[in-house]
Amino acid sequence: MDVADRVLAVIEAHRHDRGALxxxxxxxxxxFGYIDQSVIPLxxxxxxxxxxxxxxxxxxxxxxxxxxPGRVTVLLCRAEACQAVGAEELVAHxxxxxxxxxxxxxxxxxxxVFCLGNCALGPAAQINGRLHGRLxxxxxxxxxxxxxxxxxx
Amino acid sequence: MTTVHVPRDSAARSAGADEVAAAFARHPDxxxxxxxxxxxxxxxxxxxxxxxxxxxxxxxxxxxxxxxLLDAIRAGADHDLHLGPVDDLPWMRAQNRICLARVxxxxxxxxxxxxxxxxxxxxxxxxxxxPEATVAEVTESGLRGRGGAGFPAGIKWKTVAxxxxxxxxxxxxxxxxxxxxxxxxxxxxxxxxxxxxxxTIAAHAVGATEGYIYIRSEYPxxxxxxxxxxxxxxxxxxxxxxxxxxxxxxxLHVRVGAGAYxxxxxTSMLESLEGKRGVVRAKPPIPAITGLFGRPTxxxxxxxxxxxxxxxxxxxxxxxxxxxxxxxxTQVFQLAGNVKHGGVFETDFGISLRDLxxxxxxxxxxxRPVRAVQVGGPLGAYIPESGLDLPMDYEKFAEAGxxxxxxxxxxxxxxxxxxxxxxxxxxxxxxxxxxxxxxxxVGAVRGVEVIDRITGGEDPDANMALLNDLCDxxxxxxxxxxxxxxxxxxxxALLHFADDFTPRRATS
Numbered sequence: 001m002d003v004a005d006r007v008l009a010v011i012e013a014h015r016h017d018r019g020a021l022x023x024x025x026x027x028x029x030x031x032f033g034y035i036d037q038s039v040i041p042l043x044x045x046x047x048x049x050x051x052x053x054x055x056x057x058x059x060x061x062x063x064x065x066x067x068x069p070g071r072v073t074v075l076l077c078r079a080e081a082c083q084a085v086g087a088e089e090l091v092a093h094x095x096x097x098x099x100x101x102x103x104x105x106x107x108x109x110x111x112x113v114f115c116l117g118n119c120a121l122g123p124a125a126q127i128n129g130r131l132h133g134r135l136x137x138x139x140x141x142x143x144x145x146x147x148x149x150x151x152x153x
Numbered sequence: 154m155t156t157v158h159v160p161r162d163s164a165a166r167s168a169g170a171d172e173v174a175a176a177f178a179r180h181p182d183x184x185x186x187x188x189x190x191x192x193x194x195x196x197x198x199x200x201x202x203x204x205x206x207x208x209x210x211x212x213x214x215x216x217x218x219x220x221x222l223l224d225a226i227r228a229g230a231d232h233d234l235h236l237g238p239v240d241d242l243p244w245m246r247a248q249n250r251i252c253l254a255r256v257x258x259x260x261x262x263x264x265x266x267x268x269x270x271x272x273x274x275x276x277x278x279x280x281x282x283x284p285e286a287t288v289a290e291v292t293e294s295g296l297r298g299r300g301g302a303g304f305p306a307g308i309k310w311k312t313v314a315x316x317x318x319x320x321x322x323x324x325x326x327x328x329x330x331x332x333x334x335x336x337x338x339x340x341x342x343x344x345x346x347x348x349x350x351x352x353t354i355a356a357h358a359v360g361a362t363e364g365y366i367y368i369r370s371e372y373p374x375x376x377x378x379x380x381x382x383x384x385x386x387x388x389x390x391x392x393x394x395x396x397x398x399x400x401x402x403x404x405l406h407v408r409v410g411a412g413a414y415x416x417x418x419x420t421s422m423l424e425s426l427e428g429k430r431g432v433v434r435a436k437p438p439i440p441a442i443t444g445l446f447g448r449p450t451x452x453x454x455x456x457x458x459x460x461x462x463x464x465x466x467x468x469x470x471x472x473x474x475x476x477x478x479x480x481x482x483t484q485v486f487q488l489a490g491n492v493k494h495g496g497v498f499e500t501d502f503g504i505s506l507r508d509l510x511x512x513x514x515x516x517x518x519x520x521r522p523v524r525a526v527q528v529g530g531p532l533g534a535y536i537p538e539s540g541l542d543l544p545m546d547y548e549k550f551a552e553a554g555x556x557x558x559x560x561x562x563x564x565x566x567x568x569x570x571x572x573x574x575x576x577x578x579x580x581x582x583x584x585x586x587x588x589x590x591x592x593x594x595v596g597a598v599r600g601v602e603v604i605d606r607i608t609g610g611e612d613p614d615a616n617m618a619l620l621n622d623l624c625d626x627x628x629x630x631x632x633x634x635x636x637x638x639x640x641x642x643x644x645x646a647l648l649h650f651a652d653d654f655t656p657r658r659a660t661s
Contacts, residue, residue, distance in 0.1 A: 017406075018446065019428035026370075026409055053429075060430040061411030063370050075371075079332030079581075080527055080574070081563045084490035085518065114414060114531075114581065116371050117335035118164050119563070120194040120488060120495025129373045133167035 081119035162190035189343020191257035192497035256343035275462030293469030295481030300454030331530025333561030337455035345382035351458035477503035490563035507541035529558025532638035534645035571650035593636025610656030
């Protein structure tokens with residue numbers, strides 16, 4: 001299937017949902033890993049919205065990426081509860097050893113998040129959707145290495 | 154055959170519960186049940202073994218200790234991870250679990266477990282007594298919205314019920330974005346049918362036929378579990394065209410957020426459900442009259458709706474007997490941050506903050522003195538150690554210039570820099586503001602700059618006056634609680650920890 005057909009298949013799956021744009025964008029990100037600018041006119045046409053409306057929604061929400069992420073995505077929690085147990089030290093370590101927040105280096109994308117709901121077991125991180133708690137810099141490195149191995153095998 | 158319970162809750166999994174469950178499953182004579190978490194998160198992975206004396210706890214368990222643990226269990230020998238019967242642990246005994254009655258006890262996706270533990274009784278009774286009496290029970294109970302604002306649920310429901318409309322909605326706000334809160338997540342993962350039942354009762358009460366639950370994307374496990382629960386509920390006639398064979402129709406849709414804190418604000422959540430940018434709406438009109446797609450809509454938090462089945466099952470009067478003053482029933486408190494014993498603790502309103510933090514929470518995890526406690530999420534006030542005797546009650550908190558919010562309690566030890574936390578409050582607001590109103594969108598950015606000037610020693614007195622002025626403006630001029638309450642953490646930090654704001658020289 002070419003890209004347009006894959007996009008249309010996602011739209012079709014949600015065509016009858018009320019307020020379908022968000023479910024469709026989640027579907028597209030699951031399919032492609034990011035929301036390519038080039039799909040916006042197609043979405044606008046199919047959903048009878050203006051391109052500006054679609055662009056506005058895509059850029060409003062932090063989840064929707066404009067570029068493909070690395071094979072491993074690390075979200076570090078920087079909210080208050082994790083700050084109380086050393087989240088900023090963990091962020092400093094990750095920025096030193098991986099990439100700046102919001103950037104990708106090699107296979108790994110580093111980003112921040114405000115709360116993963118693991119507030120009694122901080123500092124917390126989510127690595128490819130899997131929650132981790134009470135992370136030391138060493139454990140963070142090990143968890144990323146494990147995930148990288150898993151994704152490559 | 155030995156039955157062991159190993160939680161499937163994502164916090165327990167973050168501490169290694171999956172690996173522990175796999176280690177047990179390797180033994181052919183062990184049956185592993187994946188329950189929710191009991192909420193004693195410092196003990197996770199907490200394994201429970203079914204015995205003649207009830208469920209006996211061991212924790213925290215690591216996979217390598219599973220074989221020796223099984224040997225000890227079979228031999229009836231003692232073990233250093235042995236905790237005793239879980240229901241008898243002080244943390245459990247001191248609680249009054251209504252919302253969380255089944256969380257950690259049952260298999261979250263077993264309809265049999267759900268019914269055996271009192272589930273569906275509330276819905277049956279609601280159907281028996283009819284919509285009007287159902288609303289009356291909720292009003293009678295004194296239940297107030299658990300999302301933070303504390304609006305009486307019965308009044309909201311009555312407004313929706315009394316508003317004419319062919320199409321009405323029930324929306325559950327599961328966009329639990331406040332740092333230090335995770336009770337919604339634990340309920341979604343640990344007892345999803347309870348929420349489905351609560352939403353169905355609400356639909357019956359107000360005449361709604363369609364429901365939406367908006368779960369934040371940061372909770373992928375909760376989304377997966379809840380979606381499975383909805384499928385099972387349909388298959389079981391707990392949702393759909395003819396619920397329990399009683400002619401009630403209610404369809405429930407699961408929607409996932411996309412990383413915007415502001416979508417926890419109810420009108421912004423409605424915009425997001427409509428497929429738009431999560432921009433706050435001006436009120437009035439209120440969502441009860443003009444809500445989702447302009448239709449009459451109930452918007453309630455997870456814990457509000459999860460309290461409803463029990464209120465219907467036992468009657469509103471029984472619920473009203475719990476709690477104090479105008480704060481009736483129970484609240485699910487969440488002990489988080491730098492706390493030794495963190496987790497969820499459901500009890501009647503009126504318990505003191507000190508009791509929760511020091512007695513049940515055991516003080517800080519670091520072992521250092523408690524310096525500040527933030528209650529009610531990132532928009533809640535910082536309370537100094539000397540203020541911990543405050544009772545947990547909506548009005549008492551408001552009098553003290555603080556708020557209970559969603560019941561999150563974040564503990565900080567004496568190493569915390571309160572000027573940095575005040576700066577963070579503005580930084581967070583700048584990051585998460587929807588941008589619709591100027592006080593919030595611009596004020597948050599200016600707030601960061603002013604605090605930097607104060608701590609940088611640049612004309613501190615004039616900048617302090619400016620900061621106070623900015624806080625006034627944001628409080629009075631913002632469209633919603635995001636900008637309106639951001640001054641809470643800032644002002645409380647200034648009031649109680651003024652020394653932290655004295656100009657400092659760069660140390661590097």
